[in-house]
Amino acid sequence: MKPNNIRIKDIASMAGVSVGTVDRVLHNRGKVSRDAARRIEKVLNKINYKPNLIAQTLGKNKNYRIVALIPNPALDPYWKQSFDGLKSGEEQLGQFGIHFILEYKYYDPHKKESFQESALKIFHSHPDGVLVAPLFYYASLPFFKKLSETKIPFILFNTHLVEANALSFIGQDLFKSGRLAGELMNIGQQPNSSYAIVHVNEDLSNSVHLVEKEHGFRDYFEKRGDAQRIGTFILNNLKSSAFQNQLESILQMPDLSGVYVSTSKVYLIAQYLKKRNPGVRIIGYDLIKENVSGLQEGHIDFIINQNPMRQAKLGIQSLANYLIFSKQIPSTYLFPLEVITPENVTSYLAHPGNLAGIVV
Amino acid sequence: MKPNNIRIKDIASMAGVSVGTVDRVLHNRGKVSRDAARRIEKVLNKINYKPNLIAQTLGKNKNYRIVALIPNPALDPYWKQSFDGLKSGEEQLGQFGIHFILEYKYYDPHKKESFQESALKIFHSHPDGVLVAPLFYYASLPFFKKLSETKIPFILFNTHLVEANALSFIGQDLFKSGRLAGELMNIGQQPNSSYAIVHVNEDLSNSVHLVEKEHGFRDYFEKRGDAQRIGTFILNNLKSSAFQNQLESILQMPDLSGVYVSTSKVYLIAQYLKKRNPGVRIIGYDLIKENVSGLQEGHIDFIINQNPMRQAKLGIQSLANYLIFSKQIPSTYLFPLEVITPENVTSYLAHPGNLAGIVV
DNA sequence: CGCATAATTGTGCGCGCACACATAATAATA
DNA sequence: TATTATTATGTGTGCGCGCACAATTATGCG
Incomplete structure (x- = not known):
């Protein structure tokens, strides 16, 4: 009974x-x-x-100070979604009477110094837990080493740094993500097609995560043994007049049948490419507003969704599980690689990533 | 602070x-x-x-008796997943010290009498709440009318019966699901292609939900103005020797380029069809074990996932929200239409539908 | 054996809320 | 005005747990 x-x-x-x-x-x-x-x-x-988890929390009126370090959400709608996820998680915990005081620190995703600076401040403030979306590799390892030594628990999301030795990683398998893009690109295409991989406004040497996607994409075609040609392009200076020339050089590829953009910046080039060559299949990342429009208006064919909101929310929930309920949490939590098309995009919008446990 | x-x-x-x-x-x-x-x-x-939701529940030691009515999970792996979702939700609530006593009632998905019989029993046992996956339309409306009159709250999942006037519906938009199937079917295909819609072992007159999917699928092609031919097949007597003949008759369609199976039963015919004609694209539903293999071995090209586990779990969570926290719950909760391919299927398996709020 | 000290065990309180019950204030009636 | 009804307000208790502290029992030593 x-x-x-x-x-x-x-x-x-x-x-x-x-x-x-x-x-x-x-x-x-x-x-x-x-x-x-x-x-x-x-x-x-x-x-x-x-x-009884309920009774367990009731008595604790300790305040946990958690710091989240993410790229500045004002600079990029993708990170805005992460930020919203953190907010939502914080609110949910509040409902349960859990005093999780979240502080936010931001860094410029193109300046590793800004990351290091914020990281140092965080470390010296001795928080009870840390939540980080690290974009830089070597630049960030010392920070995580320090946290480990001080036994400050930290969780990574979005980008996996294995050496960081974090309490948990929450995100996607980016190699598989690239393979998935390859598969979506390949459906029903001619065998002599060629494809472009485009990294928009990124310094590849700093961005391991994008390199992994590229490897996955190429791996898909290599493993099949098909002889498609694949070119890599790195676009910079979005505002300059040279930008359009860069796009044109992509279109110059013979038998170009698809463009794979490694980030959410796909909306910046989708419309132009599609107009110039409607047969080119465009694949990119994430359900930010601009990409939703891109799908609905037919400039973008597929979006692979990373669900940054839910990643962030799960991050703070996990930290709460660890600190408050002293639960064991999985060392990696890999999110599904969500395929979004013009036909199912609305079904993803109606269903924000913030479902939840008991409350919602 | x-x-x-x-x-x-x-x-x-x-x-x-x-x-x-x-x-x-x-x-x-x-x-x-x-x-x-x-x-x-x-x-x-x-x-x-x-x-403080935590404190709110602590005092309540009322026992809520909830009855779930679903097709017999022993007869179908799809419904087994629903069952698992219910179990998981029950367990989670237990962790929170919420005394939700779930009773399970099953019916034969091919016999509406068995549904009616169980429904009547449930009604007379005066539960505090009911969770139903109704497959029959007119046969089930009287049950819901009775529940409404007695003010017993009930939530529907999987299949939407608008007239039932339920507290909430949890599931997918099946018309859009059909359209999505159409889109996936259409990618990169020749304009003169023809397609087959296949309903396996179903009595269409009783299964509104399958008809909706079919409408959506046809709608996709009609709206585009393409002139593809689409045929509908209903397969029965799976064990008889006539079964193979039925499959052959599908393959006879001129320029057949794809088969859309309206349920999780796609695994029953995928291998045969693919072997006889590798160019035929196969699309079906749900991540049951057999279909996962189908994807991985290349017999199935796309699966649209309904996530029965999470639907069921959300159902019982919603009921708890309503009964215990007296929260307002949305009248419909539409799940995303998840596209599964050979490349992303593992990412969905690693991530069972049971994420959750604070715990888990 | 008596007393100090250590080792073990038991008790009480508070967390925030719901609900039952006791008390106080007001109104109605003789 | 005294005495009930009636209505309004305040107080106390328990939910299950964690933790501080009190009480008990065992051990050491002169």
């Missing part, structure tokens, strides 16, 4: 001790005789006790 | 009354003087009080 309303009190009476003693065993705070410990263990093995 | 730790106690002191009076106003139980009520309202308008 009632599956798990076995309380500490019940365990205590079963073992013939008081609740205090059971409590001491559960949290192994010591100060328990071998005899009592043994009796309690025996009961525990039999009944699979699960503490 | 601390955003919402305004407690009832605080409101009371602000309004110069006792907590009891505030409580009476919050739950409008009456027995409050106009004067006190006015003062309290004034405070409430100013401070945006949000009750």
Whole structure:
């Protein structure tokens, strides 16, 4: 009838001790005789006790200070979504009476110095936990080393730095993401097609994550043994007159049948390319407003959604699970590679990433 | 610093009354003087009080008896996933100390009498809430009418019966699902292609949901003005020798370039069709084990995932929100139309539909 | 054996809320 | 005005847990 309303009190009476003693065993705070410990263990093995999470939090009125470090959301709608996810998670925890005080720190995604500067400040403020979306590789490792040494728990999202040794990584497998793009690009195409990989406004040497996508994309075609030609382009100076020339040089590729843009910046070039050559299939990332329009107006064929909002929200939830409920959390949490097309895009908009546990 | 730790106690002191009076106003139980009520309202308008959900549940040790009515999970892996979702939701609530006692009732998806019989039993047992995946239309309306009259709250998932007037519907827009299938079918195909819609082992007159998918699929091509030919096939008697003949008759369609199967039963015919004609694109539904293999082995090109597990879980969560937290819940909750391909299928398996709020 | 000290065990309080119940203030009636 | 009704308001308790502290029992040592 009632599956798990076995309380500490019940365990205590079963073992013939008081609740205090059971409590001491559960949290192994010591100060328990071998005899009592043994009796309690025996009961525990039999009944699979699960503490009432609700009651567990009630008493704690400790304030946890968490700092989130992400690229400035004002500079990029993608990071705005991450920010919204953090906000939403914070709010949800508040509803549960969990005093998670989130502080936000931003950095310029093109300046590693700005990352390092913010990181240092965060470290010196001794937070209870840290949430980071790291874009730089070597520039950020010292920060994570410091956090590890000070035993400040931190979770990474969006970009995986294996060496960082984080509590958890939340994001996608970017190599597979590239392969998926390859597959979507290949559907129903002629065997002699050629494709362009485009990185918009990025310094590749700093952006491991984009390189991984590119490898995945190329891997897909290599493994199939087809002999498609694939070219890589790096676009910069978006405002300059040279920008259009760069686009034209892409279109110059013989038998060009598709363009794969490695970030959410796909909207910047989709319309132009599609107008100049309607047969070119365009694939990019993320459901930011501009790309939604791109899909609906036919400039973009596929979007692979990274769901930054839910990534961020899960990040803060995980931190709460770890700090407050002392739950074990998975070392990596890989999100599904969501394929968005003109026909299913609205179904993703109606359903924001913020579903949730009990509340919503 | 601390955003919402305004407690009832605080409101009371602000309004110069006792907590009891505030409580009476919050739950409008009456027995409050106009004067006190006015003062309290004034405070409430100013401070945006949000009750601590944790504390709210703690005291309640009422047991809610919920009955779920779904097709027999032993007969179909799809419904097994729904069942698992219910289980998972039940467990999660248990963790929070919420005494949701879930009872399961099953019916044979091909016999409306079995649905009606179970439904009647449920009604007479006077549960506190009901969760239903209704496959039949007219056969089930009387049940929902009765529930409405007795004010027993019920939530539908999987199939939408608008007239049922449920508390909430959780599922997908099936017409759009059909359109999405059309789009996936159409990518990179020749203009003179023809397609087959296949309903496996279903009585169409009883299955509104499949008809909707078919309409959506046809609508996609009609709206584009292309002149593809589309044929509808209904397959029965899976075990008979006639079955193969039925498949052959599909393959006879001139210029056949794709087969759209309206349910998870796609795995039953994918391999045969693909072997006989590798150029035929196969699209079906749901990530059951057989279809995952189908994708990975190349017999199936696309799966549209309905995520029955998460639908079911959200169903029971919603019921809890409504009954326990007296939250308003949306009248329809439409799930995204997830596109699964051979390349992204593993990313969906690694990430079971059971993410969650705080815990898990 | 008596007393100090350590080791173990038990008890009490508070977290924020809902609800039952006790008390106080007001109105109605004799 | 005294005495009930009636209405309004305040107080107390428990939900399950964690933690501080009190009480008890065992051990050491002169």
